Amino acid sequence: MFATRNAIKIAARSFSTASPLQSKVAVLGAAGGIGQPLSLLLKTNPRVTELGLYDIHNTPGVAADIGHINTLSQVSGYTAKDQDGLKKALEGAELVVIPAGVPRKPGMTRDDLFNTNAGIVRDLAQACAEVCPKAKLLIISNPVNSTVPIATEVFKKAGVYDAKKIFGVTSLDLVRASRFVGEKLGKITEVPVVGGHAGVTIIPLFSQVSGLSLTDAERDALTHRVQFGGDEVVKAKDGAGSATLSMAYAGARFADSLLRAEAGEDVLEWAFVRTDLFKNEGLEFFSTYVKLDKNGVKEILPLPQNISEYEKELVKKAIPELKKSETKGVSFVGNN
Numbered sequence: 350m351f352a353t354r355n356a357i358k359i360a361a362r363s364f365s366t367a368s369p370l371q372s373k374v375a376v377l378g379a380a381g382g383i384g385q386p387l388s389l390l391l392k393t394n395p396r397v398t399e400l401g402l403y404d405i406h407n408t409p410g411v412a413a414d415i416g417h418i419n420t421l422s423q424v425s426g427y428t429a430k431d432q433d434g435l436k437k438a439l440e441g442a443e444l445v446v447i448p449a450g451v452p453r454k455p456g457m458t459r460d461d462l463f464n465t466n467a468g469i470v471r472d473l474a475q476a477c478a479e480v481c482p483k484a485k486l487l488i489i490s491n492p493v494n495s496t497v498p499i500a501t502e503v504f505k506k507a508g509v510y511d512a513k514k515i516f517g518v519t520s521l522d523l524v525r526a527s528r529f530v531g532e533k534l535g536k537i538t539e540v541p542v543v544g545g546h547a548g549v550t551i552i553p554l555f556s557q558v559s560g561l562s563l564t565d566a567e568r569d570a571l572t573h574r575v576q577f578g579g580d581e582v583v584k585a586k587d588g589a590g591s592a593t594l595s596m597a598y599a600g601a602r603f604a605d606s607l608l609r610a611e612a613g614e615d616v617l618e619w620a621f622v623r624t625d626l627f628k629n630e631g632l633e634f635f636s637t638y639v640k641l642d643k644n645g646v647k648e649i650l651p652l653p654q655n656i657s658e659y660e661k662e663l664v665k666k667a668i669p670e671l672k673k674s675e676t677k678g679v680s681f682v683g684n685n
């Protein structure tokens with residue numbers, strides 16, 4: 350389950366500047382709080398040559414607006430009213446990013462979004478399986494711990510499943526952990542975050558950050574802040590939704606990592622993927638260290654051997670929670 354740390358190389362963190370390959374990125378839910386700034390950031394990425402934006406409404410306006418930005422990529426926007434709008438957005442896509450669905454309000458858990466978002470993700474994944482089965486899917490819609498198993502089951506049913514290409518985007522947890530530790534260290538450094546994307550399933554590995562020394566109380570507080578960073582934003586937005594801008598940044602960063610890997614760079618990321626790491630515990634999905642190549646996941650690395658006892662306990666606590674969400678997602682597709 351754990352490996353030595355020396356195999357692990359931290360990915361560079363600036364956006365791409367190299368000349369582009371042909372890479373179409375589709376964004377489903379593109380007119381939303383995340384969708385709009387995410388589409389904006391993707392428009393500024395020189396590796397993206399085409400953007401296909403889809404939402405149930407408002408996408409043509411977003412596409413027209415972003416389309417005036419003076420980078421070379423082409424932008425088109427479709428809604429549910431356009432004939433074959435979803436199909437047109439997806440055709441030829443290398444990456445499909447999915448932030449479609451409802452966000453939390455104060456007092457809700459991510460799992461409370463399941464009833465609405467499970468069906469949305471299932472239907473969008475079905476369209477991806479039909480139109481662009483070889484595209485990489487980046488799932489942002491919550492609850493990620495269930496929506497990734499949902500998309501996986503849809504692809505399996507359609508006979509086009511490739512575990513290397515379906516990702517739950519947990520990058521915002523990494524961005525938050527890096528920022529919160531940065532406040533302490535006075536410099537920005539990468540902080541691995543593993544597990545899942547909800548409460549106690551979010552596990553920051555502070556033991557892996559060189560130069561960081563925390564008292565037990567500081568470690569507990571920092572861990573809690575990363576695990577419940579989403580709630581901090583939901584509370585501050587006071588009914589107007591959850592994190593959108595930081596999520597757009599994190600999602601664009603993860604998309605950029607996949608595009609870099611597509612172009613032949615060695616990239617290490619953290620993402621919620623299908624893995625055998627916890628096979629003995631009956632768990633199929635876990636966010637861990639993932640080496641990327643042009644096909645998506647090249648290699649899944651075990652957790653570092655030298656993580657702390659405290660972090661090992663967090664992993665143990667997360668497993669039953671993850672398992673519950675996974676089963677719920679799998680059953681949803683089985684029963685619907």
Ligand SMILES: NC(=O)C1=CN([C@@H]2O[C@H](COP(=O)(O)OP(=O)(O)OC[C@H]3O[C@@H](n4cnc5c(N)ncnc54)[C@H](O)[C@@H]3O)[C@@H](O)[C@H]2O)C=CC1
Nearest residue numbers: 378380381382383404405449450451452489490491521596
């Ligand atoms: N993975 C992560 O770290 C994070 C995930 N999220 C999740 O992302 C999702 C979106 O959040 P926001 O953008 O703030 O919500 P939002 O409500 O602002 O935007 C969602 C968009 O999805 C669209 N949509 C709904 N059904 C659709 C369908 N069938 N096809 C295409 N588009 C559809 C809506 O029209 C809307 O424009 C939520 O589920 C939220 O919980 C939010 C922050 C972080």
Ligand SMILES: O=C([O-])CC(=O)C(=O)O
Nearest residue numbers: 453491521579580591592
């Ligand atoms: O908290 C939420 O509901 C949105 C989210 O996933 C996050 O900000 O991490």
